[in-house]
Amino acid sequence: MTDRVQRVWQAIDPARLRRTLVEMVDIYSPSGKEEDIQLYLEGLLTTAGFAVRRQEVDEERYNLCVTMGRGEPLLYLVAHVDTVPAWDLEAFGAQEEGAVIHGLGSADMKGGCAAMVEAWLALAAALEPEERPPVGLLLAVGEEENGDGSAAFLEQCRPPWAVIGEPTGLTACFAHYGYMEAGFVTRGVRSHSSLPELGHNAVESMLRVLMHLGRDPLFDRAKSDIVYSIREMSSSRAGFVVPDRCETWIDLHLPPSQNPAPIQEAIRRIAAGAELAIQGLDLDVTFDFASPGYALDRNNHLVHTLERIYPQLGRALRLDAFRSHSDGNLFFAAGTKPLILGPGDLETAHTSDEQVLFDDVAAAAKIYAALCLSAG
Secondary structure: OOHHHHHHHHHOOHHHHHHHHHHHHOOOOEOOOOHHHHHHHHHHHHHOOOOOEEEEEEOOEEEEEEEEOOOOOOEEEEEEOOEOOOOOOOOOOOEEEOOEEEOOOHHHHHHHHHHHHHHHHHHHHHOOHHHOOOEEEEEEOOOOOOOHHHHHHHHHOOOOEEEEOOOOOOOEEEEEOEEEEEEEEEEOEOEEOOOHHHOEOHHHHHHHHHHHHHOOHHHOOOOOOOEEEEEEEEEOOOOOEEOOEEEEEEEEEEOOOOOHHHHHHHHHHHHHHHHHHOOOOOEEEEEEEEEOOEEOOOOOHHHHHHHHHHHHOOOOOOEEEEOOOOOHHHHHHOOOEEEEOOOOOOOOOOOOOOEEEHHHHHHHHHHHHHHHHOOO
């Protein structure tokens, strides 16, 4: 361990880190309503002596950006401050249970965000200004919707490297799945619900379409490399009628090397087969969003840093591909090399049992500090 790393690790304050995390989880910050948590984080960083820059994303929504060291940052710590909407507005806040902190956003990704802020505070406290590495901290809005916060940042700044604190269980992900959304609309003929033979039920058509898709090898979960989930389904609602419209959205996560375009063509082909198999089917298929994955060369200075510090933390270094969607795809497309690494696990993210181990959050703060120091 170098002298600088040792000094910075000693400056990490577990009590302060835990307090920051709990207070962040207690602030409700769904996408589009991030102002309260940004004001909290801005105050925390400003009080510590940092010049915090607000970067406008849209009206009353902004990222927070901070830099240190000389010259343009060679690496940015990137955290999104927004969450999915709460399942229960009476129970979204932090609940501490020994070493575990529960609550909306605890894993995705307020745990990673708090660890990045703590690493930042420790770097500044332990190092003289001339010793500080050329790095930045981005606290972004909008990741859980359309990534507009990171997109706004990347219009102005494209650093060589970014470390994004999504929940990976501290697995280092230098590869990332691609992501696409497939939309299906079936149309029917409305009739009174007591006379279904006079109409054409769009929901029944949709169910048959989904069963048809599920029989194709592309959607065979036991054999296909593609991860898919039927995210939502809705129909026209008029009361006591056969519905004349049904809409379904499917999320697809694609292996890092998979181009979305051939998958889109395959789905169109399967859908065309459904039109032949399902009588009276009126079906539209659209793809509103698609982002390819990536796989970085693992022979790089961040991997080498992780190989040195994980044993010092008593942890085994694991390398894998990040299976969910994140702003990492946006950074990669803009020319930045993203490492996805953070405390918490996807298994509980976006659920009513979301949680993070505080020991992992504390370890993440040390990991982020060491990665920053590797930048210069």
